[in-house]
Amino acid sequence: MMNGVTQVQDSPPRPAPLVETAPLLEMRGISQIFPGVKALDQVDIKLYPGQVTALIGENGAGKSTLVKILTGIYRPNEGEILVDGQPVVFSAAQAAIDAGVTAIHQETVLFDDLTVAENIFIGHAPRTRFGMIDWSAINKRSRDLLRALESDIDPTIRLRDLSIAQRHLVAIARALSVEARIVIMDEPTAALSRKEIDDLFRIIEGLKRQGKAILFISHKFDEVYEIAENFVVFRDGRAVGHGKLRDTSQHEIVRLMVGRDVKDVFPKTKVEIGAPVLQVQGFSHPTEFHNISFELRRGEILGIYGLIGAGRSELCQALFGVTRPSGGTLTLEGRPLQISSSGDAIRAGIVYVPEERGRHGLALPMPIFQNMSLPSLSRTSRGGFLKAANELALSRRYAERLDLRAAALSVPVGTLSGGNQQKVVIGKWLATQPKVIILDEPTKGIDIGSKAAVHGFISELASEGLSIIMVSSELPEILGMSDRVMVMREGLIAGMFGREQATAETLVRAATGNA
Amino acid sequence: MNEAVSTKRVIPDRLGNRTSRLLASWEVLLFGVAVLIFIFNALASPYFLNAWNLSDATFNFTEKAMIAFAMAMLVISGEIDLSVAAIIALASTAMGAAAQIGIGTPGLVAIGLGVGLGCGAVNGLLVSGLRLPSIVVTIGTMSLFRGISYIVLGDQAYGKYPESFAFFGQGYVAWVLSFEFVLFGVLAVLFAILLHATNFGRQVFVIGNNEFAARFSGIPVERVKFILFLLTGLMSGVAAVCLTSRLGSTRPSIAQGWELEVVTMVVLGGVSILGGAGTIGGVVIAAFVMGLVTFGLGLLNVPGIVMSIFVGLLLIITIAVPIIVRRIREMR
Numbered sequence: 001m002m003n004g005v006t007q008v009q010d011s012p013p014r015p016a017p018l019v020e021t022a023p024l025l026e027m028r029g030i031s032q033i034f035p036g037v038k039a040l041d042q043v044d045i046k047l048y049p050g051q052v053t054a055l056i057g058e059n060g061a062g063k064s065t066l067v068k069i070l071t072g073i074y075r076p077n078e079g080e081i082l083v084d085g086q087p088v089v090f091s092a093a094q095a096a097i098d099a100g101v102t103a104i105h106q107e108t109v110l111f112d113d114l115t116v117a118e119n120i121f122i123g124h125a126p127r128t129r130f131g132m133i134d135w136s137a138i139n140k141r142s143r144d145l146l147r148a149l150e151s152d153i154d155p156t157i158r159l160r161d162l163s164i165a166q167r168h169l170v171a172i173a174r175a176l177s178v179e180a181r182i183v184i185m186d187e188p189t190a191a192l193s194r195k196e197i198d199d200l201f202r203i204i205e206g207l208k209r210q211g212k213a214i215l216f217i218s219h220k221f222d223e224v225y226e227i228a229e230n231f232v233v234f235r236d237g238r239a240v241g242h243g244k245l246r247d248t249s250q251h252e253i254v255r256l257m258v259g260r261d262v263k264d265v266f267p268k269t270k271v272e273i274g275a276p277v278l279q280v281q282g283f284s285h286p287t288e289f290h291n292i293s294f295e296l297r298r299g300e301i302l303g304i305y306g307l308i309g310a311g312r313s314e315l316c317q318a319l320f321g322v323t324r325p326s327g328g329t330l331t332l333e334g335r336p337l338q339i340s341s342s343g344d345a346i347r348a349g350i351v352y353v354p355e356e357r358g359r360h361g362l363a364l365p366m367p368i369f370q371n372m373s374l375p376s377l378s379r380t381s382r383g384g385f386l387k388a389a390n391e392l393a394l395s396r397r398y399a400e401r402l403d404l405r406a407a408a409l410s411v412p413v414g415t416l417s418g419g420n421q422q423k424v425v426i427g428k429w430l431a432t433q434p435k436v437i438i439l440d441e442p443t444k445g446i447d448i449g450s451k452a453a454v455h456g457f458i459s460e461l462a463s464e465g466l467s468i469i470m471v472s473s474e475l476p477e478i479l480g481m482s483d484r485v486m487v488m489r490e491g492l493i494a495g496m497f498g499r500e501q502a503t504a505e506t507l508v509r510a511a512t513g514n515a
Numbered sequence: 516m517n518e519a520v521s522t523k524r525v526i527p528d529r530l531g532n533r534t535s536r537l538l539a540s541w542e543v544l545l546f547g548v549a550v551l552i553f554i555f556n557a558l559a560s561p562y563f564l565n566a567w568n569l570s571d572a573t574f575n576f577t578e579k580a581m582i583a584f585a586m587a588m589l590v591i592s593g594e595i596d597l598s599v600a601a602i603i604a605l606a607s608t609a610m611g612a613a614a615q616i617g618i619g620t621p622g623l624v625a626i627g628l629g630v631g632l633g634c635g636a637v638n639g640l641l642v643s644g645l646r647l648p649s650i651v652v653t654i655g656t657m658s659l660f661r662g663i664s665y666i667v668l669g670d671q672a673y674g675k676y677p678e679s680f681a682f683f684g685q686g687y688v689a690w691v692l693s694f695e696f697v698l699f700g701v702l703a704v705l706f707a708i709l710l711h712a713t714n715f716g717r718q719v720f721v722i723g724n725n726e727f728a729a730r731f732s733g734i735p736v737e738r739v740k741f742i743l744f745l746l747t748g749l750m751s752g753v754a755a756v757c758l759t760s761r762l763g764s765t766r767p768s769i770a771q772g773w774e775l776e777v778v779t780m781v782v783l784g785g786v787s788i789l790g791g792a793g794t795i796g797g798v799v800i801a802a803f804v805m806g807l808v809t810f811g812l813g814l815l816n817v818p819g820i821v822m823s824i825f826v827g828l829l830l831i832i833t834i835a836v837p838i839i840v841r842r843i844r845e846m847r
């Protein structure tokens with residue numbers, strides 16, 4: 001038995017209480033079964049007032065399923081939930097809110113056509129004396145909530161005009177707008193950059209002081225160690241260990257969650273950089289970026305770093321032909337290239353793994369293999385007729401390389417866990433065998449073991465001659481994988497660094513503009 | 516601590532076996548309903564179980580079903596065409612006018628199909644060219660197309676169609692197999708192949724499930740939608756040829772209200788009105804169900820207005836039932 005870790009065996013004795021204080025929330029023997037998967041198997045978990053408990057586990061381990069049970073979205077097949085020692089039944093989302101549970105979900109569902117304030121207060125809007133919705137109160141409280149997150153988003157604008165990170169802040173504000181004693185955060189930091197994460201952590205510290213119990217889910221260990229006291233590790237739907245983070249090393253936790261050591265998360269191999277493949281000259285957009293020029297060589301990984309709102313995703317989408325630039329030229333392998341739609345880009349061999357997998361990457365109700373094969377249909381089909389066997393074979397190849405966890409290749413992609421959905425998007429685009437791949441936050445929501453697998457695959461493809469543009473807000477990923485790093489700030493190139501010059505310090509300095 | 520052996524995980528292609536999946540489908544349920552109605556009709560009327568009566572019964576749905584196949588694809592892509600019945604009126608009027616000046620059968624067919632295609636092109640251009648919502652566009656063109664018929668015809672009717680023109684709506688290919696029924700069968704197979712076995716069909720499903728993702732995957736969304744409107748227009752033209760030939764005359768009120776029956780058939784067939792899901796097989800069965808029901812009600816001498824009440828109820832129920840079932844399952 002490891003130091004400080006209570007290892008739970010197959011038929012666990014009740015784990016001894018970790019702390020003297022009584023838990024605010026307790027789950028006992030919770031199981032949740034889906035067709036083909038036992039998402040949770042006899043799980044026990046306790047949350048204590050004034051403490052953050054980190055829930056850690058591989059993609060598909062059952063973390064989000066637990067969150068959905070705690071918020072009344074799923075009714076577990078067995079087990080009980082106790083709040084303040086009293087059994088409760090969350091028969092619907094409202095029951096969970098009434099019991100004092102609020103959550104930021106991993107895949108946030110917000111309404112594009114409502115205002116920011118309406119999104120924050122939909123379902124629990126404050127009313128005036130006459131029972132009418134109190135608009136001024138809503139707008140004011142929304143502004144206060146967002147201010148606390150150091151954000152000056154105007155509560156009266158419509159959601160569709162916000163960036164992903166801003167939308168995520170709205171989701172956080174929504175969760176915090178409910179008077180709750182138990183706050184659950186399912187990968188709240190996945191879409192945020194360091195600055196917003198710091199703001200969020202300040203808020204979490206405040207919640208702790210108010211005696212709230214917090215469940216925090218993240219794949220990033222530095223964050224977990226920074227904010228949480230306790231941890232619980234899930235593997236394949238079972239709680240395989242818990243304890244105090246202070247007594248447990250990251251190494252031990254990784255072993256618990258993956259069942260083996262993860263040696264190298266950034267297995268970048270030295271690659272012979274070849275001739276220029278893609279040359280971008282004076283690329284401009286009316287509002288998002290201006291006069292961007294760079295070249296990308298064969299086998300090269302070009303990292304693009306910058307703060308949220310620096311115009312990185314917008315640049316990528318313009319290169320891929322989904323938005324139209326206002327000026328600039330592209331040259332692919334020495335020939336001028338005219339791209340007016342994503343179809344043109346794909347035919348030319350330039351593909352894009354989008355940042356928002358649910359919105360831009362996947363048709364969630366359709367089977368995994370049909371999503372995977374979509375941009376490769378011209379190869380898997382014969383004369384315009386589908387060949388399911390080819391599609392399945394192609395999907396299987398990439399699913400195995402990326403360590404996908406799914407009940408079958410024909411289940412709807414929407415039933416996969418968040419990280420596994422992300423693997424499908426990556427596989428879908430790698431399967432097109434492109435010349436240039438643009439990755440926009442490629443490992444968002446992916447666990448540490450799979451991250452190593454994805455990075456290993458990318459390195460291998462680079463050594464075979466694929467050219468890669470990788471946008472990421474994660475400094476270790478940028479530093480670990482890039483041959484060169486381009487830093488963007490407010491739509492302009494703020495610096496270009498070789499692998500040797502690029503350090504956390506130089507990149508952040510260029511990105512923020514603080515000399 | 517116990518060394519976890521990481522066994523290689525294999526992902527099967529499919530879950531469960533084919534038969535259990537099939538048995539749980541909407542199509543099988545609907546097929547059961549069709550059989551029940553068939554038995555009910557056979558018990559209710561001594562005239563029902565007669566090959567010629569059954570053959571006659573098919574005319575209740577063949578023309579509508581031809582349009583429903585194309586409409587199913589349109590609805591799966593997330594669009595709708597409410598102008599189909601008005602396209603029939605306009606195409607029939609054009610054929611009538613041409614017949615008056617002595618144009619022969621091949622010319623009439625070409626005109627019928629051509630007007631259908633033209634109307635489909637108008638809808639398609641407005642929806643995918645100008646990116647207008649199809650429900651609004653086609654309610655507009657519905658009034659427009661039928662309005663033109665009324666202006667041309669007033670309270671008149673075109674008669675005088677050439678004799679050979681009668682074959683499409685009244686001819687038989689073999690024994691009790693009418694030309695229309697055979698055409699229905701052939702079109703069902705062609706549309707099933709197009710929707711379920713081709714890359715084009717796959718693109719239709721993706722567009723209906725997530726238009727953004729479709730665009731990001733390089734699918735020419737606008738072009739696919741335009742083609743679907745063309746197809747729906749063309750099938751309305753085909754239906755116009757058959758119906759006009761069967762009736763032998765054209766009034767501006769021809770095929771009045773058919774758009775609702777076609778949409779009902781599509782939804783009854785299990786096509787999601789929200790887009791993204793459905794099968795041609797389901798629509799075929801739904802066509803039989805609706806044909807059997809109207810024929811049965813006819814045998815029982817139920818008046819026409821009751822039939823349209825019935826169609827209305829059927830539409831509401833088939834849209835509501837899946838949604839209610841889903842709610843109940845969620846509450847569980």
Ligand SMILES: Nc1ncnc2c1ncn2[C@@H]1O[C@H](COP(=O)(O)OP(=O)(O)OP(=O)(O)O)[C@@H](O)[C@H]1O
Binds near residue numbers: 037039058
């Ligand atoms: N609605 C559903 N239908 C079928 N299977 C589901 C459904 N929801 C979740 N699952 C399955 O349950 C398992 C656990 O999924 P869950 O989303 O809880 O994982 P997770 O731990 O949150 O992973 P991630 O880190 O990727 O977010 C997965 O195998 C998933 O495929």
Ligand SMILES: [Mg+2]
Binds near residue numbers: 064106186417418419
């Ligand atoms: Mg999750």
